[in-house]
Amino acid sequence: NTWSVTKSFISTLVGQCIDMNFIENEYIMLNEIFYENSNTSQVSIKNLLTMSSGWADDWLFLFRPNFLNRMLEKPLENSPGTTFLYNNAACHLNSYVIHTTTGLTPKQFAMEHLFPDLGIDNPNWNSDWENINNGSYDLRLTLREMVKLGQLYLQKGKSGQEQILSSSWIEKATSGQINEGTSESYGYLWWLTGPGYLALGAGGQFIVVIPDLQLIIGTQSSLGSNIYVGILLDIIYSHIVPILI
Numbered sequence: 001n002t003w004s005v006t007k008s009f010i011s012t013l014v015g016q017c018i019d020m021n022f023i024e025n026e027y028i029m030l031n032e033i034f035y036e037n038s039n040t041s042q043v044s045i046k047n048l049l050t051m052s053s054g055w056a057d058d059w060l061f062l063f064r065p066n067f068l069n070r071m072l073e074k075p076l077e078n079s080p081g082t083t084f085l086y087n088n089a090a091c092h093l094n095s096y097v098i099h100t101t102t103g104l105t106p107k108q109f110a111m112e113h114l115f116p117d118l119g120i121d122n123p124n125w126n127s128d129w130e131n132i133n134n135g136s137y138d139l140r141l142t143l144r145e146m147v148k149l150g151q152l153y154l155q156k157g158k159s160g161q162e163q164i165l166s167s168s169w170i171e172k173a174t175s176g177q178i179n180e181g182t183s184e185s186y187g188y189l190w191w192l193t194g195p196g197y198l199a200l201g202a203g204g205q206f207i208v209v210i211p212d213l214q215l216i217i218g219t220q221s222s223l224g225s226n227i228y229v230g231i232l233l234d235i236i237y238s239h240i241v242p243i244l245i
Contacts, residue, residue, distance in 0.1 A: 001201075004199075005146060010091070010189060012114065014045065018169065042054070052085070055071070055085075057090070071089060089136075113164065150199070153209050173190055195213075
């Protein structure tokens with residue numbers, strides 16, 4: 001389980017949906033995709049991608065039926081776009097954005113437009129009650145498969161001679177996107193905590209991309225203790241990267 005590295009794959013799929021004109025852009029409100037209520041008229045796809053939707057998290061979201069309506073009707077606790085709040089439930093809405101706009105689940109879409117170009121062959125990816133793949137965690141990959149997403153970003157969206165993700169999306173996804181007055185350490189489901197950017201999953205699952213060094217570092221570790229997160233980041237940024245600068 002790559003855990004929240006899954007989020008960076010979901011960001012990539014949303015970017016592809018925009019590139020392919022299934023979605024106009026990330027600034028549209030959710031009422032243009034689902035239905036209108038007082039929440040969906042305020043929350044944009046960008047808010048979902050930057051963890052600033054205004055909804056509180058709900059850790060049981062995958063274990064309840066009718067997730068979409070349940071989530072969209074949940075009262076907002078903050079004004080969208082103003083407050084960074086790491087939120088697995090709201091991030092899972094990105095999977096429903098993909099499904100509603102393309103007619104495909106995230107895995108089905110990825111099997112057509114992403115995984116084959118990365119050399120990823122039919123991975124396990126768990127789903128919710130409605131059989132929509134988990135947009136926050138639960139994509140199962142080997143380390144070699146996982147880091148291929150970082151290679152795609154390092155190559156500015158090209159796989160061989162094919163441009164499968166626009167370089168403009170990569171630039172936005174890996175730049176600080178949180179509105180003024182909040183943390184600027186997060187892009188579109190990518191972390192900006194040191195040189196370059198990284199996908200981060202619980203327990204020490206990392207794809208670290210440092211374009212200036214043409215470097216990708218991948219790790220997979222145990223979920224048994226998040227102590228490995230700090231240890232691995234220290235090894236990467238304090239020991240490996242300085243050797244190469």
